[in-house]
């Protein structure tokens with residue numbers, strides 16, 4: 105696939121993200137305006153839940169089918185299940201189409217796998233037919249066996265997607281974690297999707313994730329109902345490539 109086609113594929117997989125403490129309704133409105141480009145629109149925006157109404161109003165008024173994702177139990181993946189579920193309920197009430205919940209990864213590292221299973225199960229019950237993505241924070245889990253375990257627990261308890269990272273820790277999406285997570289999805293013969301998030305800023309990086317995913321799952325598997333990039337600045341590079349401003353560092357394609 106040439107670089108432009110790869111950029112177009114990438115565009116159709118981006119959860120365009122703004123999760124900053126200084127976000128305002130104006131910042132989020134601006135993000136929503138960027139969701140539609142001359143080359144098509146991204147599948148979703150990912151924002152804090154207090155901004156869901158702003159985004160919803162904008163997409164409804166502009167008749168745009170861009171999903172609204174938000175985050176809960178974010179970013180630390182605490183073990184307070186009541187809080188995690190209350191936040192998830194609030195998100196759904198506010199109109200979220202997709203909830204990205206942080207798995208209690210620190211509890212798992214300390215040997216407690218039960219709380220993760222419980223939170224994911226209850227969160228999926230709360231989401232109903234809305235999409236639940238479970239952020240396992242693979243860069244903190246570090247060990248392959250823990251990344252595997254968090255992925256398995258999430259999938260077995262109802263995750264619609266497993267997601268690498270919050271974007272708020274030193275190590276975010278990596279190809280190593282991606283390989284482990286995709287192999288779990290495959291092994292379990294699961295319908296679960298995958299989201300690589302945090303630190304992916306260029307088409308030349310995105311292409312490596314697409315190549316790996318095509319190798320493990322197949323090229324046909326890669327569509328927005330199964331694969332997403334969570335990214336705050338990847339769209340800029342995608343548009344540079346599509347507009348012939350070709351800023352992506354190399355000519356990788358897959």
Ligand SMILES: O=C[C@H](O)COP(=O)(O)O
Pocket residue numbers: 121123150269270271272301302303304334335336337338
């Ligand atoms: O879920 C998405 C991440 O928070 C975005 O991270 P990024 O700002 O490094 O692209």
